């Protein structure tokens with residue numbers, strides 16, 4: 001069996017930057033960055049099967065709909081499909097006036113020329129060219145000295161400026177340059193400054209807007225505090241800082257791309273490029289949905305619209321053929337679901353408190369629900385999946401489902417009673433119980449609604465019921481028709497309340513004596529109509545030691561009928577027999 005070897009010597013720790021007065025730890029982000037989607041380039045280049053023109057077009061339209069104003073659409077020199085895609089978007093008028101398309105090229109003259117050809121006719125274009133700066137790339141990949149590398153990027157910038165001028169003259173295209181110092185986070189800080197200064201000076205002030213300096217963690221190799229130091233150091237020491245937009249492009253090799261971008265913004269960056277759901281090379285780019293919703297849950301509108309997140313998920317999965325993990329932040333199918341009892345209980349209480357505050361007109365009503373960072377409704381989800389029941393669940397979660405689906409607000413003892421029923425089934429099944437099944441079980445267990453009546457030994461014909469209260473004695477009389485074990489009886493009884501009168505009327509045909517031990521009636525709930533829910537705890541007198549008691553539930557628009565129904569429910573449970581559980 002293999003075991004993890006001693007890593008000392010094989011892997012080197014990062015070299016910390018001397019930044020004694022670092023400011024990023026105490027800063028706050030108060031407004032969103034400029035966003036750039038790189039789904040159609042970095043995302044696309046990492047797919048087993050890169051997107052077709054149709055898929056890219058669909059994705060592009062969606063990015064526009066989400067509100068991206070800068071969209072990297074292709075690596076035009078990679079293939080004719082990529083080249084043609086750029087031309088198709090331009091010629092078909094797909095690009096809104098306020099959107100800058102971005103394309104990517106290495107700092108190679110042949111590829112730069114081809115890239116600029118692809119932009120013929122564009123209105124607004126950002127050309128991103130890249131060359132890595134770190135020692136490994138200089139030595140291993142390019143075989144170039146620092147000076148030779150600087151020369152290469154300066155020559156590339158000169159060529160880009162010349163071609164941009166030509167395109168501008170021919171098509172009126174507005175051009176901005178983005179230089180991506182690939183492997184920035186592995187490049188010596190002063191080398192990073194040197195190479196970016198050379199590019200900026202070669203490009204000049206830029207006619208159509210500020211130049212962009214993209215500082216990527218091409219491969220994420222160190223903790224995020226180090227990345228933040230690198231960005232702050234660059235921002236403080238780059239002499240053209242005020243003239244450029246600093247952009248972040250973080251990868252997720254250590255699983256901290258989101259955190260790296262967040263601290264990078266604190267450290268002074270202005271722009272973030274990344275992909276929806278973090279698609280991209282290896283473990284991906286930064287997930288822009290997560291970043292944006294992280295801002296949203298701090299009370300800052302991200303300037304991107306993920307109000308219908310399912311649409312983004314559907315388009316993403318269709319175009320990339322990649323799934324979203326069920327536990328993916330904000331987007332996963334299970335991230336707004338609690339299975340465990342104490343989570344469910346807390347969520348239920350939080351939502352009830354919020355409902356009360358909303359009903360009392362509290363506005364704005366702060367979202368403060370245990371375990372739920374975001375209101376699922378904000379991204380277009382409903383509350384159906386909030387609670388799912390398995391053997392780890394408790395009474396609170398089950399009560400939540402019954403309340404949400406049936407409008408029945410169970411009192412605590414009924415919650416406990418029904419929880420025990422669900423729990424004993426769950427323990428046998430060893431898997432979660434779908435909501436529909438819980439509802440069905442509730443109906444049948446409490447002989448609730450028409451479907452449950454089929455199993456009932458006692459049925460009350462509610463249309464036959466007449467209840468009267470004597471003004472003299474104050475006593476209430478009940479008259480009505482029941483069906484007991486298939487036989488029809490017209491019965492009569494008297495008592496202090498309609499429930500007691502009904503119970504006394506039942507004694508003869510059923511041959512049993514029942515007594516009310518406890519009752520509970522809930523404020524009528526409104527589901528288009530006003531419904532009263534009544535709960536009764538009913539005892540049956542049996543032989544010594546064999547007394548039984550149970551809860552019954554009754555619902556009706558008419559409060560007195562709801563009370564009688566609760567008695568029917570409890571009596572049926574006590575009589576048992578024809579009752580069949582799920």
Ligand SMILES: CC(=O)SCCNC(=O)CCNC(=O)[C@H](O)C(C)(C)COP(=O)(O)OP(=O)(O)OC[C@H]1O[C@@H](n2cnc3c(N)ncnc32)[C@H](O)[C@@H]1OP(=O)(O)O
Pocket residue numbers: 042045075077078079105106107108111130131132141142182218281
């Ligand atoms: C970190 C990133 O994601 S960067 C973006 C990466 N994306 C892509 O590569 C997707 C599209 N790429 C492609 O289709 C192809 O790589 C092409 C068409 C661009 C180039 O293909 P080829 O000409 O066959 O070259 P290849 O990809 O093997 O590149 C290697 C050469 O480019 C050089 N090179 C690599 N990056 C750069 C750069 N940024 N600037 C200048 N030269 C570079 C290498 O040093 C190497 O040169 P050498 O042949 O003299 O040793």
Ligand SMILES: CC(C)C(=O)C(=O)O
Pocket residue numbers: 042130180181182183214216217218219249251
């Ligand atoms: C070249 C840049 C933008 C990049 O994709 C990276 O470094 O990961």
